[in-house]
Amino acid sequence: MELCQLDPHDQALVRRHWEIGHAAESAHRPYDMFWPWESAWATHDQERDDVTSVLIGAFQDGQMWGAGQVDMPLHDNTHLGYGEFFVHPDRRRRGIGRLVAQAGEDVVRQAGRRVLVVEAYAPPGADSAALLFGRALGYTEAMDEGMKVVDLAATEPTWDDLAAKAALHHVGYRLITWHDTVPEEMVEAYCQMNEAFNDEAPSGDLDMEAERWDVERVRSREARNVAAGRHIVATAAVSPDGEVVGMTEIGLNVNVPWRGMQSGTLVMPAHRGHRLGLAMKLANQRAVRAAHPHVEVLFTGNAGVNEPMNAVNDVLGYRFVERCVEMQKTLA
Numbered sequence: 001m002e003l004c005q006l007d008p009h010d011q012a013l014v015r016r017h018w019e020i021g022h023a024a025e026s027a028h029r030p031y032d033m034f035w036p037w038e039s040a041w042a043t044h045d046q047e048r049d050d051v052t053s054v055l056i057g058a059f060q061d062g063q064m065w066g067a068g069q070v071d072m073p074l075h076d077n078t079h080l081g082y083g084e085f086f087v088h089p090d091r092r093r094r095g096i097g098r099l100v101a102q103a104g105e106d107v108v109r110q111a112g113r114r115v116l117v118v119e120a121y122a123p124p125g126a127d128s129a130a131l132l133f134g135r136a137l138g139y140t141e142a143m144d145e146g147m148k149v150v151d152l153a154a155t156e157p158t159w160d161d162l163a164a165k166a167a168l169h170h171v172g173y174r175l176i177t178w179h180d181t182v183p184e185e186m187v188e189a190y191c192q193m194n195e196a197f198n199d200e201a202p203s204g205d206l207d208m209e210a211e212r213w214d215v216e217r218v219r220s221r222e223a224r225n226v227a228a229g230r231h232i233v234a235t236a237a238v239s240p241d242g243e244v245v246g247m248t249e250i251g252l253n254v255n256v257p258w259r260g261m262q263s264g265t266l267v268m269p270a271h272r273g274h275r276l277g278l279a280m281k282l283a284n285q286r287a288v289r290a291a292h293p294h295v296e297v298l299f300t301g302n303a304g305v306n307e308p309m310n311a312v313n314d315v316l317g318y319r320f321v322e323r324c325v326e327m328q329k330t331l332a
Contacts, residue, residue, distance in 0.1 A: 006055040008044040020067040024086035036255035039228040066096040068104045076212040080115035081108040122323045139327035143204025145301040148318035155317035166275040172240035175283045189244035202303040229254040235284040237276045245271040248280040262300035
């Protein structure tokens with residue numbers, strides 16, 4: 001077995017690396033949530049100012065069978081890395097996964113970082129091979145999220161009534177929706193909301209710090225989204241005195257037009273209890289349906305302890321389909 005770091009501009013190797021990850025996830029997850037090849041290639045083939053990514057390949061008999069990726073943030077959380085490790089279904093249980101994971105840990109250590117975070121998916125109420133594998137390698141479970149899916153066409157008839165009832169609780173607040181590009185007058189508030197997210201949203205025992213955002217980071221991410229075929233639909237809540245007090249985003253991709261990802265939703269503590277989370281999500285779903293009618297389903301993840309957001313998603317019709325267990329390991 002030979003392990004090596006891949007040239008991110010070698011399209012053939014990067015393609016094989018992507019195929020291994022896609023095959024590994026498709027073998028056990030209920031929905032295809034792996035990123036599309038076109039987006040993967042566009043991301044790896046461009047220079048990044050927000051993260052250092054290292055691709056790892058495990059080769060046997062001249063063919064790659066194991067794939068790993070380690071992402072190390074540059075703007076913040078410079079003490080950690082995020083890892084993904086895959087083995088092609090045809091070569092499981094031969095020690096390849098352990099070798100790839102250890103190579104990923106070495107990358108993080110050599111970069112002077114002390115924590116590696118990974119995700120393991122499992123059925124509701126059960127363990128999985130990925131979860132058992134993480135435990136065997138010394139990773140501890142830091143947060144358990146419920147992965148959920150909602151059918152937009154099936155639930156759309158309920159939206160008017162839900163929005164009307166929610167509106168009674170936030171009289172005086174305004175909702176502002178945008179597509180892809182954060183309006184200039186909203187950028188500062190957008191940065192503040194992103195910086196507040198890790199402090200305000202449940203993060204379990206994850207060893208994470210608040211993120212640092214500025215205009216340059218926002219615009220740089222928007223440019224990467226364009227290159228990778230991604231769209232963002234976002235809605236913010238503005239208080240009667242003009243302060244941005246809530247935000248939600250949905251990510252879409254032209255290369256997988258049937259699905260979208262409901263990303264983070266946050267309402268600042270002083271403005272909770274006005275059903276702003278529900279109102280923002282409804283407004284955002286309406287915007288998606290209007291601009292991207294081909295999107296059939298949205299996926300999201302919620303920490304089990306986040307009772308208010310779980311309640312909102314239950315009202316919206318989300319179904320619990322799998323667990324995402326975030327695990328971490330402190331590296332010696």
